[in-house]
Amino acid sequence: MFFIFTDKFKNLIFEGWTSTNIGGVFGACSAFFVLTMILEGITRLEIYLRKQASRNPLTYAMSYADISDRSPLLRPLMIPPSIDHIRRRKIKYHIGKSVVRLFHVLFGYIVMLAVMSYNAWIFIAIILGSGIGHFIFSVIQRRYIDTIQDHVEETNETHNFDQSYSSIS
Secondary structure, eight states, X not given: XXXXXXXXXXXXXXXXXXXXXXXXXXXXXXHHHHHHHHHHHHHHHHHHHHHHHTSOGGGTHHHHSOGGGSOTTTTTOOXXXXXXXXXXXXXXXXXXXXXXXXHHHHHHHHHHHHHTTTBHHHHHHXXXXXXXXXXXXHHHIIIIIHHHHHHHHHHHHHHHHHHHHHHHO
């Protein structure tokens, strides 16, 4: 088998998805370009959910309550509201990761079947969509997701520094 540059295809992914002109091929290429970009976004979303699910439960309190509302004695303690709250949060992230994984596999197999049509135009659209999607979503990940993670780590380091400093005093 080899890739062919053609403006015709028959039963591309689903029965009845057939094209006999360049407009149909362009539409299919556009659809797979966007689908592959979405697939890259889903990959980044999986990374984000994995990071959030593996977060230390003692850092959850930062997002639930304003620390300045606490008394000075309790302010350095990052105590979550309850164990049930932690359990519900873990279950929520697990369900979210499962749903995102389902769409990741679904879209991945659809893209794989499109490549297996051996239409060179569709293959090029998928490669371009993957590259541009990776570029866009990696910038978003670095700007927002990693920044949030770095903030949590800095807060934990500050918290540990405050504890060690207060024990010396």
